[in-house]
Amino acid sequence: MARPPEQMERRTFLKTVAAGFGASMIGATAEAEPSSAAGKRAIVAGAGITGLACAYELMQHGIDVTVLEASGRYGGHVFTGHDGLSDGLWADYGADHLTRPGYEQFFRYVDLFGLEAVPYPNAEGSPLPANNGQLMQISGKFYTEAQLADPTTLKLLGFNEGEIAFLSRHPWYELPTLYLAGHIARFHDPSQPFGNGCDDLDMIDLDTLYARQGASKRARDYLGGQHVNALYGVWRFSVMKGRGIPLSEGETFHLKGGNEEMPKAFAARLGARVKLNHPITAISHDAGGVTVTYTAYGRDEPQTMRADYLVNCISLPVFRRIPVTPALSPAKQYVVDNVTYSSHPFFVFEAESKFWLDDGFTNLAMSFEHPDISSIWGVPEIPNSTRVILKAFGPSGLSPGRVLAAFREVYPGKHDTIIQALTYDWSRDALAPTCEMEPFAPGTLRRFWPEIMKPEGRLYFAGTYADALSRGMESCVRSAARIAKEVADA
């Protein structure tokens, strides 16, 4: 039996958990009945994509698993909505797309479960495929990619000489390498952000680093990086490079029928192991196991369940409302209380036709400067419908009608055929309000890493944050598979 992680030598532990090397190779290779009754019992808290993937992997390891989910549906922030749409149309209101490369573990499940990934070009502002008719609004004017590579245009926009030379030969999204290539090359082990001669970057933000490297104000406006821990930023680029993920983030896809097909595929295999409307109200743990208190749907009296391990797959802002006895260590409590997440809605427009073709645009993939809408893109056609689904980014809390009005204000064409606008307000979802992990703040990486990857006794933690590269659903399923293996090996 392998030693528990807390007893392993630190560097060995980090290598085991790092970036998913090895971990991502386990599972998803063959779908089989549990190979052996390991005699272990595990409770998975939360039936979002992380919890379902983790429970599936635990089941594959022969572990007796139960998933307790507080809401009446599984999938969490992976949510495909049909309500309000005709012709069987649907829209993903949560997780939007997959990338290739970058979603290797996820695509193993796609293949294993016989799902179909459909190309979804320019998804959520993706620059791929290149020169596909995308338009970017700058100071009120729209630019094509070719125009954005023109030295005269670049000079007018305020880039410096080095940036103009670079951007006339490279797409804009590669600009970070102009300033950070030397830093990125110093990192070799995805589990080790420290000790690469860049530790001082933990104290500054990425924008400050770009400024130090000579970036113009215009470049810094494009690159962002304010409030982003510079060491985390550079290390993240290095992990992406190590995994072969380009700065374009790769080609984009979604699942035929909607991304919720993946949670559905896991849930179908888990069957009655998934208990919906079973919120956990308290967790107690000791050297021998974990006792979870929960309420079953329609029952007032609390019930308890005992297991050898608990894997928390609830997002941390929701998890921390659940009392844990004895309390978590101060180091783990810091992680639980301080991981920050993004939370934003997608606004979904249904149109009767591809109206932008009439206006001479080959594609509807545009970014805007309007405060109520920052970008719009099209979703691949859905069979048996001539209607079109568009998705837009706008601030949380706005009504879909207001975001549509903003689109009509900035759209450079003459007319549109949009007939309704919808959204799902995640900020009012008490159980799945958060999306992806936000980058760590300056001065905090040492407090998060590697604590964020560690178990606390019999309590394990999986989720988008629990991977060396927090990046959409892939980091969810990677951390899920890693933890399932750690529990199996413990």
Place this chain on the structure above:
Amino acid sequence: MKMKTIGLSIAALSASFLAVLLRAAPVARSGLNIDITSPADRSRLPWNAQAPYAVTVSYNGKSTKYGELPANVVVLRAAYVSNADAPSSRKAGALPEGVARISQSNCMGCHDFTASSAGPSFAAIGKRYAGKANAVAMIAGHIRNGSSGAWGGGAMPPHPDLAPVQATAIAQWVVAHGNDATVQYSIGKSGSFRMVAPTKAGPHAGVVLSAFYTGPLEPGDTGKAAGHNTVVVYGSSS
């Protein structure tokens, strides 16, 4: 045979008449009732422990138990008291207007009282701005109109649904009391609180839990609640 038929008919008629009467009778409006069902009154918990609570609210024939009232109409306050035996400790002061507004808006989707979420905690905002001139007006403006750049990469969305007076009430509470560690709030019919003591607690010290209803009231109602809406939990050293 005939008599029996008539008898049955009369019985059926009476039943249907009663049903009509019942349907026609005005529904008596029931007052506000708030019950803290867990933890038990006068129970004991270790200092610093995090513990679950459960509250049931019913009003006007509707209950949180059946989802007729949404969970976010319930706010639980957990306040440290040095002498939990003193009768005055059970006298719950009014819920600050700002906290009531927080429970009814979507603030909690991105903020928490003492920990980071998509946005900074109310405690962190209170700590930064306590005692600073114009802070309330500035934060009220951020709530209404949105803001970005003050706390990281995320943006605060606008809240045009909140009236200026409501946004000001939220900002006033956050600035003045957001960072008060001895009074905690939790929103929802279930959740958790911590047994927090500011200093070394004496043998009679504890935490008073008070539950409040923040939903709409019928005209003429004051919000005064019946029920077991205040509970004392004594702190223990282990």
